[in-house]
Amino acid sequence: MENKIKFYRKKLEITQEGLAKVVGVTxxxxxxxxxxxxxxxxxxxxxITKALKKKYIEExxxx
Amino acid sequence: xxxxxxxxxxxxxxxxxxxSGAIIEYLKVGRDFLGFSSVGTWLIYIGFVMLAxxxxxxxxxxxxxxxxxxxxxxxxxxxITFVLVIFAAFVIMIIDGIKTITIPYSLFMSYLxxxxxxVYVIAYKIIERYN
Numbered sequence: 240m241e242n243k244i245k246f247y248r249k250k251l252e253i254t255q256e257g258l259a260k261v262v263g264v265t266x267x268x269x270x271x272x273x274x275x276x277x278x279x280x281x282x283x284x285x286x287i288t289k290a291l292k293k294k295y296i297e298e299x300x301x302x
Numbered sequence: 303x304x305x306x307x308x309x310x311x312x313x314x315x316x317x318x319x320x321x322s323g324a325i326i327e328y329l330k331v332g333r334d335f336l337g338f339s340s341v342g343t344w345l346i347y348i349g350f351v352m353l354a355x356x357x358x359x360x361x362x363x364x365x366x367x368x369x370x371x372x373x374x375x376x377x378x379x380x381x382i383t384f385v386l387v388i389f390a391a392f393v394i395m396i397i398d399g400i401k402t403i404t405i406p407y408s409l410f411m412s413y414l415x416x417x418x419x420x421v422y423v424i425a426y427k428i429i430e431r432y433n
Contacts, residue, residue, distance in 0.1 A: 264369035271371060277371050277433070283370060
């Protein structure tokens with residue numbers, strides 16, 4: 240699944256570690272998400288969307 | 303509070319292991335317990351290892367995170383371990399058919415546990431690296 244986590248994270252100047260702490264996952268999971276190696280659950284996708292100050296999940300994730 | 307309860311219950315379990323091991327050793331029951339020798343000594347040993355691990359966990363302030371990806375990896379690693387155990391059992395069965403294997407039960411169990419742990423850890427690390 241394509242996503243723009245890295246783009247919006249860098250825009251907000253948040254580190255992977257920082258984002259991981261906010262959404263309650265490990266840094267490795269954020270890295271795997273950014274690399275497209277892992278598809279998040281709806282809950283995690285929603286949390287990341289909120290953490291990156293976006294309104295809709297579709298802004299971050301593309302099927 | 304919840305963490306404190308968990309730690310207390312873990313300590314309790316470790317002490318139960320040590321005490322039951324000491325009793326079994328004292329009564330010399332463990333010398334030949336269902337074909338498995340020195341149960342008491344092993345229970346004491348496991349109890350002390352548990353105490354060390356629990357104490358380290360309690361001292362460490364680092365919050366342990368178990369997220370959904372780690373759960374998925376653990377599930378996949380368990381599945382691979384299960385398949386490889388079946389495969390190993392099949393191979394052992396064939397080898398035993400060709401040439402009878404005779405090893406003590408305690409040795410067999412220690413091999414089995416070591417094999418399970420090794421396969422699980424390796425499978426987990428590989429999946430974590432490439433998935």
